Each structure stands twice: as structure tokens, then as C-alpha cells.
Amino acid sequence: MAWPERLARVIIPTMQNKLDKSSIQKGLLIFFGLSAASIAIVFIYTNSGETLRAIRKIEPMFLLAAVALAVADWLGGGLRVFILMRGVGQKISFATGLKAALANVAMGAMTPSQAGGGPAQVFILYKNGVEFIKGMSATLMTFMVTIIFFVISAGTITLLGINTSITDEGVRQLFRYGVGIFMLMGMLFIGFIASPRWLRAVMRLLFNFMSIFRRRHFLHPGSRANRVLEATDDFHRINVDYLRNRLPTLILAVLVTAVLFGIKCFIAYFIVRGLGVTAGIWEVVSIQILVLLMVYFFPTPGGTGAAELGSAVLMANIIPMELLPVYVVIWRIVVMYIAVGAGSFVMLRALGQDTLCARRPHYGHVEKKIASL
Numbered sequence: 001m002a003w004p005e006r007l008a009r010v011i012i013p014t015m016q017n018k019l020d021k022s023s024i025q026k027g028l029l030i031f032f033g034l035s036a037a038s039i040a041i042v043f044i045y046t047n048s049g050e051t052l053r054a055i056r057k058i059e060p061m062f063l064l065a066a067v068a069l070a071v072a073d074w075l076g077g078g079l080r081v082f083i084l085m086r087g088v089g090q091k092i093s094f095a096t097g098l099k100a101a102l103a104n105v106a107m108g109a110m111t112p113s114q115a116g117g118g119p120a121q122v123f124i125l126y127k128n129g130v131e132f133i134k135g136m137s138a139t140l141m142t143f144m145v146t147i148i149f150f151v152i153s154a155g156t157i158t159l160l161g162i163n164t165s166i167t168d169e170g171v172r173q174l175f176r177y178g179v180g181i182f183m184l185m186g187m188l189f190i191g192f193i194a195s196p197r198w199l200r201a202v203m204r205l206l207f208n209f210m211s212i213f214r215r216r217h218f219l220h221p222g223s224r225a226n227r228v229l230e231a232t233d234d235f236h237r238i239n240v241d242y243l244r245n246r247l248p249t250l251i252l253a254v255l256v257t258a259v260l261f262g263i264k265c266f267i268a269y270f271i272v273r274g275l276g277v278t279a280g281i282w283e284v285v286s287i288q289i290l291v292l293l294m295v296y297f298f299p300t301p302g303g304t305g306a307a308e309l310g311s312a313v314l315m316a317n318i319i320p321m322e323l324l325p326v327y328v329v330i331w332r333i334v335v336m337y338i339a340v341g342a343g344s345f346v347m348l349r350a351l352g353q354d355t356l357c358a359r360r361p362h363y364g365h366v367e368k369k370i371a372s373l
Contacts, residue, residue: 027110031301038308043325062274076260077101084138087249100124106343109302145253154179174294181297
């Protein structure tokens with residue numbers, strides 16, 4: 001069996017099981033519930049009778065500028081997918097790239113450590129005519145250019161001593177956790193590109209360990225875990241080919257990623273100005289980079305909890321106490337909530353269409369074999 005079909009056998013059933021309307025609705029409930037609880041904590045600890053009076057001083061034009069930047073962030077995400085798909089020789093419309101990027105944000109927000117974002121992006125690309133394996137490769141590269149950007153950012157922050165501005169020990173630990181995860185992911189990717197054998201060995205050890213808590217071993221004959229191990233070498237060849245033959249595309253994608261996260265940082269600056277607070281632009285931007293590094297892999301849906309509380313602690317030196325909860329609410333709405341709503345709409349609409357493989361007759365025999373397992 002050719003490797004695209006082996007990968008399809010492993011991942012398509014998982015997508016069909018996990019990406020459904022009920023899981024999206026449950027994910028939204030958890031995400032917004034945790035976020036509301038975190039914001040409530042911020043309100044409790046910053047309780048001030050001056051909050052309502054301070055809200056009246058909000059300058060709407062700055063907030064509109066923040067929303068415009070958020071839209072630019074979505075468009076940039078779509079552009080990155082568009083560029084990476086062209087890199088694998090697959091032409092897509094910009095609208096398809098935008099929908100895939102929004103779905104990535106939405107499902108990433110509903111799952112711990114952003115784990116659902118990649119599968120959602122593959123799903124939307126697949127539903128819009130993209131070959132399964134090309135969608136997988138481009139999605140992995142989307143993740144890897146993000147890792148590359150954050151590793152560079154973490155190194156720059158450390159060299160410039162920006163991280164020394166963190167005085168709260170809890171937030172300092174969150175920052176170390178985020179940087180550590182990014183460094184680990186970078187080293188894992190380098191190791192995987194160098195040789196897939198050790199990764200396969202690590203995965204086998206992990207499956208063996210996880211099986212201790214199950215009645216049936218993960219690696220039983222015919223299991224999906226076994227098929228994942230079988231597909232490792234093939235997937236390795238795909239990504240080595242991408243790195244060797246499409247390096248300019250990856251460099252361009254890293255630059256687009258830098259612009260995207262730069263936009264996220266400037267959104268915070270315009271929100272601060274919209275609240276009538278005067279602050280140095282680079283001071284706000286540096287704090288936002290710290291926040292992004294802290295929350296990206298935080299083990300809650302969308303980094304919820306760490307995002308609200310960590311941002312409140314770090315921004316407390318800039319924003320008056322009475323405005324701090326207002327800032328956190330507006331910041332999360334503009335940066336995350338609207339995008340999650342748009343991405344959820346994209347996912348629900350895609351799930352409401354025909355079945356996943358209805359437009360993929362060349363994989364139909366694969367699904368029949370899957371059904372017979």
C-alpha cells in the first residue's frame with residue numbers, strides 16, 4: 001500500500017471521530033467557561049469603584065484600529081497557508097487558505113496545547129479539494145515555521161534581557177515553561193529531520209507507557225498506533241523533500257509568521273491607547289511577546305487561564321488597576337474570541353456538508369478497508 005493511503009488510514013478516521021459538531025460545541029463551552037472564570041478572578045482582585053468611570057474615557061477609534069489589525073491577522077494567516085500550499089505544488093484560493101487558518105485558530109482554542117488546530121486545518125483543506133498528503137505536509141510546515149519564529153524570539157528576549165522584567169514568580173514559571181516547550185519542539189523537529197528512527201523508538205516507548213493504564217495495549221496488531229509507526233518513514237521523506245527543495249517558501253512563511261505575531265502585539269498597544277493610557281509601544285510589544293511564549297503550549301484550551309491572568313499581571317505596570325479587567329476582556333475579544341467564533345462557523349459549515357471522502361473517489365477504497373477493520 002502506498003504511503004498516502006497508509007497515512008489516510010491512520011488520520012482520516014481520527015478526524016471523523018474527533019471533528020464533529022458535538023465536540024465543537026463542548027470545546028466552545030469549556031473554552032469560554034474557563035475564560036469567563038479567569039476574567040472573573042481578574043475582576044475580583046482588581047475590584048475598584050473607579051472602573052465604570054474609567055470606561056467612559058475609552059477612545060473608540062483606537063479600538064476600531066485594533067479590530068482592523070485583528071482582521072489583518074486573519075488575512076495573514078490565510079496568506080501563510082496559501083504560500084505553504086503553493087510550496088507543495090497545490091494551488092488553492094486565498095479564501096480556502098483563510099478558512100483553513102480560522103479553523104486552525106478555533107480548534108486550537110478548544111483543545112489543550114493547541115492540539116486540535118492542525119487536524120482542523122487539514123480537514124478544511126481536504127474538504128476544499130486539497131490532496132490529503134499535501135495538506136498534511138503544509139500543515140506541519142505551518143506549525144514548524146511558528147516554532148522557528150518563537151525559538152528566535154525566545155533567544156532574542158533572553159539576549160536582550162526582556163524576560164528580566166517579569167517579577168511575579170508564577171508568571172516567570174509560565175514563561176520558562178513556554179520557552180522550554182518551544183525549545184524542545186525545535187530539537188524534536190531537528191532530530192526527526194536527521195533520522196526518524198529515534199522518533200519511532202520514542203513513540204514506541206510512549207505507547208508502551210500509556211498502555212499501562214489501559215486494558216488493551218496501544219500497539220496491538222492492526223492498531224492505529226502501529227499504523228502511525230509504519231507511516232513515520234514516509235512522512236519523514238515528505239518533509240525532508242520540502243526542506244531541501246522549498247527553502248525560499250519556508251523563509252517567506254517565517255517572515256509572514258513574524259508579521260502575524262507582530263500584528264497581535266500591536267493590537268494590544270492600540271487597546272491600551274483606546275483605554276486612554278499612554279504607554280511606550282515597544283514596552284507593550286515586548287510584554288505581548290512574553291505572553292505569547294507563555295500561553296501557546298499551556299495545557300488548557302487556547303491557553304485559557306494563563307492568557308488572562310498572565311496578561312493581567314504583566315500589564316499591571318502599564319495599565320491602572322481600575323482598567324486592567326477591562327483591558328483583559330477587550331484584548332481577548334479582539335485577539336481570540338472573534339476568531340474562534342469565525343473559525344467555529346467555518347468548521348460547523350464544513351461538517352454540515354457531504355461526508356469527508358465524498359469528493360475523494362481515489363481514497364474511497366481506503367475508507368472501505370477501514371470500515372472492514
